[in-house]
Amino acid sequence: MSSTSFDVAVEVRKVWKLYKIGKTFYPALRGVSLRVPKGTFVIILGPSGSGKSTLMHIMGALDTPTRGVVYLAGKEVSTLSDPERAKLRRDYVGFVFQQFYLIPRLTALENVELPMIAKGLPRRIRHRRAKKLLAMVGLEGKENHKPMELSGGEQQRVAIARALANNPELVLADEPTGNLDSVTSESIMNLMLDMNERMKKTIVVVTHNPEQVKYSHYVVKIRDGKIISVGEGERKPPYPPEMLLPS
Ligand SMILES: Nc1ncnc2c1ncn2[C@@H]1O[C@H](COP(=O)(O)OP(=O)(O)O)[C@@H](O)[C@H]1O
Numbered sequence: 001m002s003s004t005s006f007d008v009a010v011e012v013r014k015v016w017k018l019y020k021i022g023k024t025f026y027p028a029l030r031g032v033s034l035r036v037p038k039g040t041f042v043i044i045l046g047p048s049g050s051g052k053s054t055l056m057h058i059m060g061a062l063d064t065p066t067r068g069v070v071y072l073a074g075k076e077v078s079t080l081s082d083p084e085r086a087k088l089r090r091d092y093v094g095f096v097f098q099q100f101y102l103i104p105r106l107t108a109l110e111n112v113e114l115p116m117i118a119k120g121l122p123r124r125i126r127h128r129r130a131k132k133l134l135a136m137v138g139l140e141g142k143e144n145h146k147p148m149e150l151s152g153g154e155q156q157r158v159a160i161a162r163a164l165a166n167n168p169e170l171v172l173a174d175e176p177t178g179n180l181d182s183v184t185s186e187s188i189m190n191l192m193l194d195m196n197e198r199m200k201k202t203i204v205v206v207t208h209n210p211e212q213v214k215y216s217h218y219v220v221k222i223r224d225g226k227i228i229s230v231g232e233g234e235r236k237p238p239y240p241p242e243m244l245l246p247s
């Protein structure tokens with residue numbers, strides 16, 4: 001790999017998203033272009049209502065843009081059939097949300113196993129891998145706890161283990177610490193940092209908290225559905241920030 005090019009985990013080009021409200025259309029995204037180099041940690045920073053969640057959903061192929069193009073793992077998402085899109089999402093992307101979205105009646109272990117069931121892995125292999133992932137996020141011994149029997153931080157750790165279940169290249173996190181106190185937030189962000197540094201995952205974290213810039217290589221500022229700047233985070237970025245903006 002030369003210093004002037006990189007492998008791209010996800011790219012959006014001139015993406016617009018219009019939401020219909022009554023008879024009018026409200027533009028949540030207004031021509032957003034961004035490419036995320038593989039192996040980097042990107043923070044998307046913006047106030048509430050700036051379009052962060054909308055952008056994250058589109059980057060992860062959970063939602064489709066009104067206009068513009070999305071490349072995930074080098075594939076143009078709009079050209080895929082629904083099953084192909086679901087498969088790409090399942091194999092390539094791990095999602096982490098502010099609300100955790102764990103299944104209440106399943107144990108931590110079973111929650112982590114779910115994406116592997118979707119993939120058709122045999123029970124024994126699922127079990128072993130889910131246990132390993134829970135240990136990795138610091139939850140050894142809590143495998144049989146239900147979400148209600150875990151703290152918020154522990155629930156988010158389960159959600160992170162679940163995001164890693166199918167060994168994705170890309171982890172997309174939407175305000176992952178939004179429901180956590182500052183000490184717990186720090187530990188969750190350190191876990192995300194670890195996933196980037198040691199596991200070599202590409203990480204995109206959407207947040208309104210400027211303090212989280214310290215974990216990232218790049219900071220993308222978004223305002224009113226538009227990217228207003230792309231700059232360096234507090235970790236040394238492997239490529240100049242301008243390279244994240246497709247020409
Ligand atoms: N399903 C929807 N229908 C209508 N408007 C929406 C919908 N989802 C989001 N919006 C609007 O789009 C804008 C961006 O929302 P969102 O992406 O959730 O922002 P953020 O995550 O930065 O808070 C907001 O003004 C929001 O009210």
Ligand SMILES: [Mg+2]
Pocket residue numbers: 052053054174
């Ligand atoms: Mg949001």
